[in-house]
Amino acid sequence: LACGWLGKGRLAEPAEIVDAALAVLRRKRSLEGECVLVTAGPTVEDIDPVRFVSNRSTGRMGYRLAEAARDRGARVILVSGPTALPPPAGLELVSVRSAQDMAASVSARLAEASIVAMAAAVSDYRPASASPTKVKKTEGSISVEMVRTPDILKGVGTEKGGRFAIGFAAETDGVLQNARKKRIEKNVDLLVANDVTRQGAGFAGETNAAVLIDAQGEADLPLMSKRELAERIWDRVEQLRRPLPEDETNEANVR
Ligand code: CTP
Numbered sequence: 001l002a003c004g005w006l007g008k009g010r011l012a013e014p015a016e017i018v019d020a021a022l023a024v025l026r027r028k029r030s031l032e033g034e035c036v037l038v039t040a041g042p043t044v045e046d047i048d049p050v051r052f053v054s055n056r057s058t059g060r061m062g063y064r065l066a067e068a069a070r071d072r073g074a075r076v077i078l079v080s081g082p083t084a085l086p087p088p089a090g091l092e093l094v095s096v097r098s099a100q101d102m103a104a105s106v107s108a109r110l111a112e113a114s115i116v117a118m119a120a121a122v123s124d125y126r127p128a129s130a131s132p133t134k135v136k137k138t139e140g141s142i143s144v145e146m147v148r149t150p151d152i153l154k155g156v157g158t159e160k161g162g163r164f165a166i167g168f169a170a171e172t173d174g175v176l177q178n179a180r181k182k183r184i185e186k187n188v189d190l191l192v193a194n195d196v197t198r199q200g201a202g203f204a205g206e207t208n209a210a211v212l213i214d215a216q217g218e219a220d221l222p223l224m225s226k227r228e229l230a231e232r233i234w235d236r237v238e239q240l241r242r243p244l245p246e247d248e249t250n251e252a253n254v255r
Helices: 014-025 060-071 099-112 152-159 175-185 226-241
Strands: 035-040 045-048 051-053 075-080 092-095 115-118 125-127 146-148 164-171 190-195 211-214 217-220
Touching (some): 014 060, 060 226, 075 099, 152 164, 211 226
Parallel strands (some): 035 075, 035 115, 115 164
């Protein structure tokens, strides 16, 4: 283009071209016909117009999971808290801010989904009320009353019917015990447990290490790219959803 930023002839960003080429090359179409609802990123809970409470999530794991599902032929709805990531091509991005916004979007779109994957780091608490004007400092200390937000995944676990639910557990200690408990309490079919203190795993970065926990077994996966982990998660989902002859389990297939 001679000048403008938009219009016929402008080359797409290299990262977008690579993404689109990989989408074609990796096409497995094994999730064709499925509608996958993914949550990703942090939520942001406002204190006043200039301050908020949030967490370290960058959204990468959820975005890679959504992209991998898209490349396997699924229709994907990605409900994302604020992130610095470019919107992935070929899927529907629903941008939200707070845990309450995310809960409302998930509940509005749940009926369409056959698979739900909750990778978002949802704030468990929010300020009881956000001040409409900037809170001014005074001499003494202040405290902000925090109240609970809805547990979105738990709600999905209760209402999911025949849907397949994937949950994540971000832990710093007692990783396996806490994650096993979360899988049962939130009624999820597959739980991805993360030790977020481990080098190269958890928040930020392009790599992660996780343990996949389901009713039939556990698979301790080594450090790998978040995209590769996303592929391993979908492989396991597909295994677990495949109908089996009676008296057989998928146990031997846990990698
Ligand atoms: N989750 C959710 N809604 C919340 C909190 C968590 O949907 N209000 C989901 C996350 O997306 C994740 C799973 O529940 O899939 C576990 O999140 P995690 O932060 O590890 O655990 P919590 O349930 O918040 O428990 P705790 O903070 O006590 O470890």
